[in-house]
Amino acid sequence: xxxxxxxxxxxxxxxxxxxxxxxxxxxxxxxxxxxxxxxxxxxxxxxxxxxxxxxxxxxxxxxxxxxxxxxxxxxxxxxxxxxxxxxxxxxxxxxxxxxxxxxxxxxxxxxxxxxxxxxxxxxxxxxxxxxxxxxxxxxxxxxxxxxxxxxxxxxxxxxxxxxxxxxxxxxxxxxxxxxxxxxxxxxxxxxxxxxxxxxxxxxxxxxxxxxxxxxxxxxxxxxxxxxxxxxxxxxxxxxxxxxxxxxxxxxxxxxxxxxxxxxxxxxxxxxxxxxxxxxxxxxxxxxxxxxxxxxxxxxxxxxxxxxxxxxxxxxxxxxxxxxxxxxxxxxxxxxxxxxxxxxxxxxxxxxxxxxxxxxxxxxxxxxxxxxxxxxxxxxxxxxxxxxxxxxxxxxxxxxxxxxxxxxxxxxxxxxxxxxxxxxxxxxxxxxxxxxxxxxxxxxxxxxxxxxxxxxxx
Numbered sequence: 001x002x003x004x005x006x007x008x009x010x011x012x013x014x015x016x017x018x019x020x021x022x023x024x025x026x027x028x029x030x031x032x033x034x035x036x037x038x039x040x041x042x043x044x045x046x047x048x049x050x051x052x053x054x055x056x057x058x059x060x061x062x063x064x065x066x067x068x069x070x071x072x073x074x075x076x077x078x079x080x081x082x083x084x085x086x087x088x089x090x091x092x093x094x095x096x097x098x099x100x101x102x103x104x105x106x107x108x109x110x111x112x113x114x115x116x117x118x119x120x121x122x123x124x125x126x127x128x129x130x131x132x133x134x135x136x137x138x139x140x141x142x143x144x145x146x147x148x149x150x151x152x153x154x155x156x157x158x159x160x161x162x163x164x165x166x167x168x169x170x171x172x173x174x175x176x177x178x179x180x181x182x183x184x185x186x187x188x189x190x191x192x193x194x195x196x197x198x199x200x201x202x203x204x205x206x207x208x209x210x211x212x213x214x215x216x217x218x219x220x221x222x223x224x225x226x227x228x229x230x231x232x233x234x235x236x237x238x239x240x241x242x243x244x245x246x247x248x249x250x251x252x253x254x255x256x257x258x259x260x261x262x263x264x265x266x267x268x269x270x271x272x273x274x275x276x277x278x279x280x281x282x283x284x285x286x287x288x289x290x291x292x293x294x295x296x297x298x299x300x301x302x303x304x305x306x307x308x309x310x311x312x313x314x315x316x317x318x319x320x321x322x323x324x325x326x327x328x329x330x331x332x333x334x335x336x337x338x339x340x341x342x343x344x345x346x347x348x349x350x351x352x353x354x355x356x357x358x359x360x361x362x363x364x365x366x367x368x369x370x371x372x373x374x375x376x377x378x379x380x381x382x383x384x385x386x387x388x389x390x391x392x393x394x395x396x397x398x399x400x401x402x403x404x405x406x407x408x409x410x411x412x413x414x415x416x417x418x419x420x421x422x423x424x425x426x427x428x429x430x431x432x433x434x435x436x437x438x439x440x441x442x443x444x445x446x447x448x449x450x451x452x453x454x455x456x457x
Contacts, residue, residue, distance in 0.1 A: 315342025
């Protein structure tokens with residue numbers, strides 16, 4: 001009977017191995033699938049010293065996984081998500097602010113060119129009219145570029161709000177899978193498929209924010225943001241929300257009965273990329289554009305007030321600064337005309353250009369901007385665009401590096417956990433041969449059994 005038991009156990013083991021190989025091949029293109037195998041163990045002989053053994057048994061199903069490689073894949077995904085999310089914003093800003101026709105530099109240069117041109121004849125109506133026209137064009141340059149930054153700010157906020165439901169759905173799914181895996185594992189069920197589903201969800205979550213994942217003894221996984229706030233513990237899931245009660249939006253993690261403030265500029269992933277871009281690039285740039293416009297307007301208006309127009313009246317303000325908002329940051333009053341330009345020094349005749357020359361010199365005066373410091377008005381836009389270009393190029397470089405690291409992490413994961421078609425084809429042949437060989441042993445055992453019975457027939 002031992003030979004029959006051995007052959008039967010071998011056939012069962014071969015069949016289990018064939019099932020594993022067929023499952024692997026069936027999931028050759030399934031995203032996140034981790035290949036499986038069968039652990040075969042020889043059954044040793046009992047108390048009979050002459051017994052070779054009692055066949056083979058399937059000790060367990062194997063899941064070919066390396067937690068270090070999986071963690072590396074999740075970390076690389078967070079970095080890639082962060083860099084990829086903000087690059088379109090940086091590229092758009094760089095293109096708009098660097099455009100020869102729509103840039104702040106073009107508007108400022110044309111305004112001061114018009115002032116220079118009127119120096120030939122300060123009383124010329126057409127030349128004075130060109131100054132007013134150039135002033136309108138300059139305000140449009142400021143307002144259009146400022147409008148781009150406001151549109152981007154709204155887009156960032158909308159993207160953040162659209163990411164949160166997906167983020168919260170993923171944490172809830174992971175918590176649910178934790179519970180199912182723990183329950184199935186306690187019953188001795190193969191949980192590889194559930195673990196794969198959970199790993200895919202964690203990978204998606206890692207793209208949205210940088211996370212830390214800890215494996216627990218019961219098979220569940222504890223997840224937190226890299227800044228420490230809990231997201232998933234066992235079957236409990238936290239959620240991200242935006243709190244506006246303080247007046248300014250604040251990202252928070254709500255977990256059980258507690259809430260934790262989150263600095264979204266430091267959380268990594270897509271959410272971290274949006275937060276970092278808004279706080280460290282977009283808002284400082286927006287502020288600097290306002291400061292440049294306001295300080296330039298103040299300088300011009302102050303100098304005009306020191307002079308007189310052709311009628312001998314004190315100069316009127318050419319620019320109105322509104323401080324931002326939907327209406328822009330600069331405008332020329334509707335009732336301002338070319339005759340209101342005060343180019344003459346107080347007490348001098350209409351053809352005097354003393355105050356005009358002081359207006360022209362304003363271009364070389366300095367302004368203080370929050371993002372780049374103190375610079376001349378003529379160089380301010382160039383400095384802002386240059387800083388923006390550096391930020392964009394740096395992000396592009398980091399994004400390309402993140403793509404490479406992510407691809408390497410995926411390749412490393414696939415080397416351990418991915419399905420190799422050629423390897424599985426070989427396994428099919430080997431285990432098929434194993435099955436057929438054991439069935440041959442059963443056939444031989446049957447013949448021997450029949451021969452033994454015939455001896456006593």
